[in-house]
Amino acid sequence: MLRINTRSVQILGQQISHRRLSELSLLIFMMPALVLVIAFVIVPAAWAILISFTNQSLIGPNARNFSFIGLENYVRLFNDPGFWNSLGTSFIFVFGSAFLGQFVIGFSLALLLKYAGVLSRGIVGGSVLLAWVIPEIVAVYIWASVLNFQSGSANQILLAFGLEKQRWLIDMPLLSIIIVNIWRGTAFTMLLFSAALEAIPDTLYDAASVDGASRWERFRYITLPLIRYTILLDFILITMGTFSVFGMVFAMTGGGPLGRSEIIGVYIYRNAFEYREIGYGSAASVVMLIINLTLALVYLRFTRVEWSAEA
Amino acid sequence: MKAAKLILALVVLVSLLGVSGALAQDAVKLTVSFPGDPRSETVNALIEGFVAMKAEAGVTVDVVINEPTEGYGDQLLLDFGAGVGPDVFSISAETIPEYVASDLIQPLDEFVAAWDEWDNFPQGMKDMPSMGGSVYAIMYNTDTRVLFYRKDVLEAAGVEVPFAPTSWQEIFDAAEKIKANVPDVIPMEVESGTIWGEGTTMDGFFMLFRGAGGELLDPADGKWIVESPALLDAFSFYETMFGQGYSAAEPFMEPEPWVFYLQEGLANGKVGMAVVVNVVWGLYAPDGPWAIENRDEVLAWTPMPAREPGAGINGQDFVSMGGGWGWAISKSSQNQELAWEFVQYMTSAESITQYTKGVGGIPSRLDAAVDDEHVASITELVMPYQSFRPLSADYNRVSEQIQIATERIMLGEATAAEAMALFAEAVEGIVGADNVKRLPLD
Numbered sequence: 061m062l063r064i065n066t067r068s069v070q071i072l073g074q075q076i077s078h079r080r081l082s083e084l085s086l087l088i089f090m091m092p093a094l095v096l097v098i099a100f101v102i103v104p105a106a107w108a109i110l111i112s113f114t115n116q117s118l119i120g121p122n123a124r125n126f127s128f129i130g131l132e133n134y135v136r137l138f139n140d141p142g143f144w145n146s147l148g149t150s151f152i153f154v155f156g157s158a159f160l161g162q163f164v165i166g167f168s169l170a171l172l173l174k175y176a177g178v179l180s181r182g183i184v185g186g187s188v189l190l191a192w193v194i195p196e197i198v199a200v201y202i203w204a205s206v207l208n209f210q211s212g213s214a215n216q217i218l219l220a221f222g223l224e225k226q227r228w229l230i231d232m233p234l235l236s237i238i239i240v241n242i243w244r245g246t247a248f249t250m251l252l253f254s255a256a257l258e259a260i261p262d263t264l265y266d267a268a269s270v271d272g273a274s275r276w277e278r279f280r281y282i283t284l285p286l287i288r289y290t291i292l293l294d295f296i297l298i299t300m301g302t303f304s305v306f307g308m309v310f311a312m313t314g315g316g317p318l319g320r321s322e323i324i325g326v327y328i329y330r331n332a333f334e335y336r337e338i339g340y341g342s343a344a345s346v347v348m349l350i351i352n353l354t355l356a357l358v359y360l361r362f363t364r365v366e367w368s369a370e371a
Numbered sequence: 372m373k374a375a376k377l378i379l380a381l382v383v384l385v386s387l388l389g390v391s392g393a394l395a396q397d398a399v400k401l402t403v404s405f406p407g408d409p410r411s412e413t414v415n416a417l418i419e420g421f422v423a424m425k426a427e428a429g430v431t432v433d434v435v436i437n438e439p440t441e442g443y444g445d446q447l448l449l450d451f452g453a454g455v456g457p458d459v460f461s462i463s464a465e466t467i468p469e470y471v472a473s474d475l476i477q478p479l480d481e482f483v484a485a486w487d488e489w490d491n492f493p494q495g496m497k498d499m500p501s502m503g504g505s506v507y508a509i510m511y512n513t514d515t516r517v518l519f520y521r522k523d524v525l526e527a528a529g530v531e532v533p534f535a536p537t538s539w540q541e542i543f544d545a546a547e548k549i550k551a552n553v554p555d556v557i558p559m560e561v562e563s564g565t566i567w568g569e570g571t572t573m574d575g576f577f578m579l580f581r582g583a584g585g586e587l588l589d590p591a592d593g594k595w596i597v598e599s600p601a602l603l604d605a606f607s608f609y610e611t612m613f614g615q616g617y618s619a620a621e622p623f624m625e626p627e628p629w630v631f632y633l634q635e636g637l638a639n640g641k642v643g644m645a646v647v648v649n650v651v652w653g654l655y656a657p658d659g660p661w662a663i664e665n666r667d668e669v670l671a672w673t674p675m676p677a678r679e680p681g682a683g684i685n686g687q688d689f690v691s692m693g694g695g696w697g698w699a700i701s702k703s704s705q706n707q708e709l710a711w712e713f714v715q716y717m718t719s720a721e722s723i724t725q726y727t728k729g730v731g732g733i734p735s736r737l738d739a740a741v742d743d744e745h746v747a748s749i750t751e752l753v754m755p756y757q758s759f760r761p762l763s764a765d766y767n768r769v770s771e772q773i774q775i776a777t778e779r780i781m782l783g784e785a786t787a788a789e790a791m792a793l794f795a796e797a798v799e800g801i802v803g804a805d806n807v808k809r810l811p812l813d
Contacts (some may be wrong), residue, residue: 318784
């Protein structure tokens with residue numbers, strides 16, 4: 061049944077070349093993952109795109125007898141100030157917590173850890189990691205008690221320094237959720253850069269030192285160029301991750317007060333589930349999907365440049 | 372020989388399969404959905420009773436239970452949407468219009484017409500699950516709202532106890548005394564803002580609005596009344612309460628405000644008065660989840676007064692809002708008769724007695740024997756003042772606009788009049804200009 065020679069394999073009387081066989085086995089090995097991705101990513105996404113063109117609702121006459129209404133949902137979406145508000149809020153949230161926060165702090169921590177001693181590396185790295193592994197909802201409760209107006213520790217610290225108590229979740233809801241997201245997400249960036257920095261051979265730095273390069277020059281001309289793809293990867297991953305945040309913000313502020321911390325995820329939830337307009341909510345999530353896909357394409361584009369440059 | 376053995380084995384196998392198949396055929400499947408904790412234990416025990424009763428009658432019922440604790444309403448809708456809705460489900464009365472609009476719920480008129488126990492339900496319990504002249508659920512539990520107060524706080528503030536206010540001004544006077552004399556206590560709490568969700572509308576807003584004689588959905592023409600003197604009065608209550616510092620806005624904007632105000636605040640005497648659903652009385656029991664060791668010494672309640680005597684809805688001196696849960700049958704159920712038998716069992720006097728003992732609230736039947744002083748006095752003093760939320764498929768979204776209005780006032784971003792104007796505009800946007808009307812503000 062199975063005959064093997066050096067160039068091809070004979071299976072059930074069919075002559076199959078090694079090259080084809082490896083392609084075939086690749087496909088077979090990818091099958092389980094492919095099936096899962098299709099079932100849980102591709103199909104739901106396609107379904108969401110489809111019903112974004114309908115007036116389907118979760119309840120009421122349009123729940124079962126919905127009809128295609130063309131671009132109506134999208135027209136309504138782009139005319140809704142609430143949607144633009146949520147988009148704007150999301151961009152501030154992403155810029156503040158992903159770029160200024162997680163990226164800058166995570167990168168700095170990774171540099172710090174590289175040159176720090178074993179003890180401080182353990183303490184700093186460990187505590188940053190801890191924030192990352194804590195479940196989202198637990199993090200919300202921790203921060204709710206920190207930012208609590210009456211007796212939260214943030215206000216207790218302010219009082220200790222003779223400053224006034226702040227109404228964190230009322231007067232600066234966006235800043236509050238940005239801080240929480242930085243706290244939670246920094247570990248990811250730190251880990252990514254720690255790994256990238258470890259991968260740079262010490263010999264490069266030694267050689268540069270011998271040539272008289274300063275510490276800044278070594279960073280500028282050795283470290284940065286070697287981790288530039290990690291920077292890009294990290295930047296895009298945390299941007300997409302932050303853009304998709306929902307649970308933390310929903311539990312923390314509910315998008316309020318009066319929509320001031322309503323990021324796009326919360327906007328979608330309100331429309332699709334609270335207002336039961338699943339078709340309209342899907343239209344908003346398709347816009348979100350397009351933004352995320354664009355980011356992903358940018359990333360793929362750059363990594364392809366890297367591969368072809370290496371080849 | 373070998374062949375004969377094989378055939379014998381096959382025959383045995385097939386007959387075994389046949390027997391088990393027949394067994395499975397005999398059991399009738401009934402799917403049931405209800406919100407789980409804290410109801411789970413009691414309802415499951417009742418369902419076991421139903422299964423046992425049917426078994427005695429020679430019918431094997433296989434009850435498939437779905438009891439999510441979180442997001443019950445959303446899950447039920449998604450189940451129906453996916454075509455896997457239950458035969459029987461527990462429903463909160465105010466959501467009935469949505470199910471009627473979706474054609475998901477079976478009218479029970481024919482069933483109750485032939486049911487000799489229907490008249491053991493008071494009129495209010497027959498009205499609450501009815502719409503357009505049809506009954507859609509049989510209520511098994513109800514609740515009501517009253518003004519709870521801390522006797523120790525009021526005494527320390529110099530307010531006479533027992534406290535029996537007959538107008539809003541008397542509540543504000545007491546709050547003023549607490550503010551002046553017991554400074555580390557928040558004088559009062561009325562549910563406000565969007566985070567508390569429906570509680571803000573039901574437990575807070577409507578208790579004030581009805582006290583000002585307000586009607587939100589005109590029963591005569593089905594229009595939403597988006598501006599009225601009563602609406603302005605109710606919103607002005609919030610303006611006074613927050614403007615005078617009788618309540619604190621911050622906890623309402625933090626996650627789980629009920630933990631701050633009720634579970635911890637009222638329980639520890641850090642809040643003086645609160646308009647709350649009567650169910651908390653059981654939660655505060657010395658052996659309850661929010662235990663107050665000496666509950667009966669420090670906590671008491673009084674009916675919520677109208678703005679002034681006679682100013683309440685129907686000219687009442689006191690007001691209350693009623694909500695409740697009933698059992699309903701899915702329109703698509705293939706087992707209507709069995710489902711109705713189940714509903715009858717779950718809403719019998721004994722079952723409702725058992726449910727009230729296990730879970731709390733107020734029984735929905737006159738002949739349910741609940742040996743409880745609190746339930747007895749609530750039934751006598753408050754139930755006559757009970758009114759209900761408007762039944763409309765748009766209620767959900769209008770209710771959210773009420774929560775937003777109270778949030779604006781609470782945060783000092785709008786006066787009562789401004790909040791009402793914004794509310795009117797928003798509701799008009801939701802239901803359409805043809806479906807709203809404005810009453811003159813005198």
